[in-house]
Amino acid sequence: xxxxxxxxxxxxxxxxxxxxxxxxxxxxxxxxxxxxxxxxxxxxxxxxxxxxxxxxxxxxxxxxxxxxxxxxxxxxxxxxxxxxxxxxxxxxxxxxxxxxxxxxxxxxxxxxxxxxxxxxxxxxxxxxxxxxxxxxxxxxxxxxxxxxxxxxxxxxxxxxxxxxxxxxxxxxxxxxxxxxxxxxxxxxxxxxxxxxxxxxxxxxxxxxxxxxxxxxxxxxxxxxxxxxxxxxxxxxxxxxxxxxxxxxxxxxxxxxxxxxxxxxxxxxxxxxxxxxxxxxxxxxxxxxxxxxxxxxxxxxxxxxxxxxxxxxxxxxxxxxxxxxxxxxxxxxxxxxxxxxxxxxxxxxxxxxxx
Amino acid sequence: xxxxxxxxxxxxxxxxxxxxxxxxxxxxxxxxxxxxxxxxxxxxxxxxxxxxxxxxxxxxxxxxxxxxxxxxxxxxxxxxxxxxxxxxxxxxxxxxxxxxxxxxxxxxxxxxxxxxxxxxxxxxxxxxxxxxxxxxxxxxxxxxxxxxxxxxxxxxxxxxxxxxxxxxxxxxxxxxxxxxxxxxxxxxxxxxxxxxxxxxxxxxxxxxxxxxxxxxxxxxxxxxxxxxxxxxxxxxxxxxxxxxxxxxxxxxxxxxxxxxxxxxxxxxxxxxxxxxxxxxxxxxxxxxxxxxxxxxxxxxxxxxxxxxxxxxxxxxxxxxxxxxxxxxxxxxxxxxxxxxxxxxxxxxxxxxxxxxxxxxxxxxxxxxxxxxxxxxxxxxxxxxxxxxxxxxxxxxxxxxxxxxxxxxxxxxxxxxxxxxxxxxxxxxxxxxxxxxxxxxxxxxxxxxxxxxxxxxxxxxxxxxxxxxxxxxxxxxxxxxxxxxxxxxxxxxx
Numbered sequence: 039x040x041x042x043x044x045x046x047x048x049x050x051x052x053x054x055x056x057x058x059x060x061x062x063x064x065x066x067x068x069x070x071x072x073x074x075x076x077x078x079x080x081x082x083x084x085x086x087x088x089x090x091x092x093x094x095x096x097x098x099x100x101x102x103x104x105x106x107x108x109x110x111x112x113x114x115x116x117x118x119x120x121x122x123x124x125x126x127x128x129x130x131x132x133x134x135x136x137x138x139x140x141x142x143x144x145x146x147x148x149x150x151x152x153x154x155x156x157x158x159x160x161x162x163x164x165x166x167x168x169x170x171x172x173x174x175x176x177x178x179x180x181x182x183x184x185x186x187x188x189x190x191x192x193x194x195x196x197x198x199x200x201x202x203x204x205x206x207x208x209x210x211x212x213x214x215x216x217x218x219x220x221x222x223x224x225x226x227x228x229x230x231x232x233x234x235x236x237x238x239x240x241x242x243x244x245x246x247x248x249x250x251x252x253x254x255x256x257x258x259x260x261x262x263x264x265x266x267x268x269x270x271x272x273x274x275x276x277x278x279x280x281x282x283x284x285x286x287x288x289x290x291x292x293x294x295x296x297x298x299x300x301x302x303x304x305x306x307x308x309x310x311x312x313x314x315x316x317x318x319x320x321x322x323x324x325x326x327x328x329x330x331x332x333x334x335x336x337x338x339x340x341x342x343x344x345x346x347x348x349x350x351x352x353x354x355x356x357x358x359x360x361x362x363x364x365x366x367x368x369x370x371x372x373x374x375x376x377x378x379x380x381x382x383x384x385x386x387x388x389x390x391x392x
Numbered sequence: 393x394x395x396x397x398x399x400x401x402x403x404x405x406x407x408x409x410x411x412x413x414x415x416x417x418x419x420x421x422x423x424x425x426x427x428x429x430x431x432x433x434x435x436x437x438x439x440x441x442x443x444x445x446x447x448x449x450x451x452x453x454x455x456x457x458x459x460x461x462x463x464x465x466x467x468x469x470x471x472x473x474x475x476x477x478x479x480x481x482x483x484x485x486x487x488x489x490x491x492x493x494x495x496x497x498x499x500x501x502x503x504x505x506x507x508x509x510x511x512x513x514x515x516x517x518x519x520x521x522x523x524x525x526x527x528x529x530x531x532x533x534x535x536x537x538x539x540x541x542x543x544x545x546x547x548x549x550x551x552x553x554x555x556x557x558x559x560x561x562x563x564x565x566x567x568x569x570x571x572x573x574x575x576x577x578x579x580x581x582x583x584x585x586x587x588x589x590x591x592x593x594x595x596x597x598x599x600x601x602x603x604x605x606x607x608x609x610x611x612x613x614x615x616x617x618x619x620x621x622x623x624x625x626x627x628x629x630x631x632x633x634x635x636x637x638x639x640x641x642x643x644x645x646x647x648x649x650x651x652x653x654x655x656x657x658x659x660x661x662x663x664x665x666x667x668x669x670x671x672x673x674x675x676x677x678x679x680x681x682x683x684x685x686x687x688x689x690x691x692x693x694x695x696x697x698x699x700x701x702x703x704x705x706x707x708x709x710x711x712x713x714x715x716x717x718x719x720x721x722x723x724x725x726x727x728x729x730x731x732x733x734x735x736x737x738x739x740x741x742x743x744x745x746x747x748x749x750x751x752x753x754x755x756x757x758x759x760x761x762x763x764x765x766x767x768x769x770x771x772x773x774x775x776x777x778x779x780x781x782x783x784x785x786x787x788x789x790x791x792x793x794x795x796x797x798x799x800x801x802x803x804x805x806x807x808x809x810x811x812x813x814x815x816x817x818x819x820x821x822x823x824x825x826x827x828x829x830x831x832x833x834x835x836x837x838x839x840x841x842x843x844x845x846x847x848x849x850x851x852x853x854x855x856x857x858x859x860x861x862x863x864x865x866x867x868x869x870x871x872x873x874x875x876x877x878x879x880x881x882x883x884x885x
Contacts, residue, residue, distance in 0.1 A: 061714050
């Protein structure tokens with residue numbers, strides 16, 4: 039009996055945990071960071087729903103600036119009726135301007151917060167993050183899920199590689215890898231993924247365009263859905279990728295020559311001026327696309343080497359396959375490493391019509 | 393104040409004022425039969441007057457000349473006793489059991505003839521609580537004899553042991569302990585018999601009295617015996633090697649030892665095909681967990697962990713709660729109490745009136761409280777579903793326990809959210825682990841793990857797979873069937 043009383047007192051004396059009742063908090067859905075007009079200051083914008091009655095709710099936007107993201111949070115808290123809650127955050131956007139100067143200072147708070155998930159999406163906006171956030175794009179962004187759904191949808195069913203907060207942190211903290219983020223641009227009534235933003239450590243150093251995203255994805259990870267637009271002198275068309283898988287081969291050790299072999303299986307969904315029912319023609323198309331892919335890939339890798347960044351994590355792959363890997367040495371000679379890309383393309387079908 | 397003077401004016405009982413040759417002694421009516429010098433004594437309400445007149449008196453008439461002892465030997469009754477020199481206590485006891493005492497005034501020897509009036513008992517009816525669409529539709533009634541017949545005719549084997557015990561100082565309730573001699577574990581039988589014999593209480597009016605008195609842990613809210621109104625269920629349990637008892641005046645047979653999973657198996661499960669039975673059982677298990685944890689989970693997620701809510705549900709949940717002034721704990725407790733009130737009101741009222749309760753509760757209170765902004769409609773759905781889920785438990789005692797467990801869980805989740813909910817779950821699990829039924833582990837096929845018993849636990853596999861009796865019962869004969877030989881069952885002498 040004594041034990042039961044003691045147990046009961048534990049409950050009474052310790053009181054309750056910190057309450058975050060669903061309707062008594064400001065649920066931040068999207069966060070945006072810009073450079074503020076003042077030097078050394080960052081401007082943060084949040085986007086959150088306010089609930090008017092049992093049927094309707096509306097997205098609201100608020101901005102505040104400060105030197106650290108914690109300061110911004112306090113500033114914003116002073117403006118909202120209910121305490122800020124970042125547990126349901128789904129996207130963090132940075133303006134390109136800020137990103138070129140480094141973002142880790144801002145991200146660090148989020149990284150340390152156990153309430154913030156690692157599966158949230160990050161993105162770089164060409165315009166200011168505030169302008170991207172404070173628009174509902176003709177009622178597209180009514181519930182604050184627009185940006186995250188946009189990125190998620192493109193990752194799952196299209197060319198965008200799988201990127202989120204976790205992959206960013208992994209690449210950032212890895213020795214021989216640099217992070218990338220989706221690069222978004224505001225159009226008149228929508229936001230478009232126009233490429234990938236490339237980072238050197240936490241500073242943005244360049245972008246790749248939307249045609250290169252697929253090439254990047256084939257070199258970055260294996261995936262099952264994507265589409266590639268090809269073009270040659272005689273014909274152009276579209277290859278729907280059904281399966282893509284990559285292998286690393288280190289040809290000359292220690293780490294001077296690396297070969298990336300990519301197996302791609304696809305289906306022709308669109309083509310002009312050729313009879314794709316003929317196996318010989320398909321073989322020809324296969325070869326053309328293969329060449330085109332390889333050229334594009336080499337070009338992409340040359341670009342990375344010129345920028346001295348390694349967003350594909352080639353260094354990490356080499357490290358995992360090399361005994362006694364010397365990362366300093368690898369980084370020193372990275373720009374001169376011979377990196378080859380070989381595509382094994384197989385077109386399995388070309389539609390049901392003959 | 394003579395109004396308050398009582399006792400004096402009350403006249404003695406009219407039976408006492410009968411004719412001279414009748415004496416009333418301890419409710420026993422002594423009278424001369426008028427046949428030679430035979431006297432008879434009996435309790436009028438207990439014995440069959442017609443049989444006494446037609447059979448006993450006529451026989452006395454025809455054999456006037458016999459002495460007491462000779463008369464005893466010749467009386468054509470099966471249930472008769474002879475006592476050379478009975479004391480008052482024995483006479484009382486015999487007559488109270490429905491005997492007629494016959495005595496020659498010239499001698500001390502006394503004959504007792506059992507002439508208990510045929511009881512008018514309720515007919516054997518259809519089981520109401522454990523009704524099944526397929527299968528036998530006989531249920532126990534209040535007469536111990538009938539109930540024993542219902543079992544014996546299903547188990548015509550001499551291995552079936554029926555031992556009668558009398559419990560209850562004043563009610564002298566007869567309790568029959570049943571088990572199969574060649575199957576049941578002796579220790580289980582002994583435990584049950586010892587516990588029953590150890591009961592010292594004035595009145596035992598139903599088997600539920602006994603259940604509560606002999607449970608292993610009387611503080612536990614989980615029932616440790618199953619009571620059933622189906623004779624076939626008792627028979628099945630006896631064949632499995634369990635021990636059962638039936639109480640005089642109770643329409644329920646009780647058996648043990650049981651494990652927690654048996655409370656979620658309806659006897660129906662053995663009548664339908666095993667696929668369907670397994671599906672239903674799994675459904676019931678899910679329902680139990682849903683019933684216990686749905687509301688507390690809602691409370692703790694809404695109060696402490698909004699980040700766990702999926703994106704698509706977030707706005708639905710939040711809009712449903714915008715106008716609610718109470719914290720989720722109070723809201724949940726309010727609704728759960730409402731449902732409990734409805735159930736209680738429905739249980740207390742006669743069936744015809746009870747139907748209106750459903751309408752009042754379901755439509756009026758439910759809709760009105762949402763419209764008034766006292767509760768959120770999402771919670772209303774959850775609470776209604778978890779109440780519904782708790783009613784799927786086939787054993788009434790268990791479904792009560794499950795509904796009760798829910799309340800501390802809700803209150804706990806109001807304190808620390810998922811942390812204290814987990815704490816509560818751990819407390820329940822450790823309690824269940826410590827619990828025993830007739831000394832056998834309560835959580836048996838799960839822990840201690842008895843994988844072969846799982847064939848008839850969460851699922852019910854086909855009969856041909858279930859060759860063995862439950863391991864946890866430690867039965868004498870382990871197999872229920874064998875492929876390779878024709879089995880023979882010893883019949884006892």
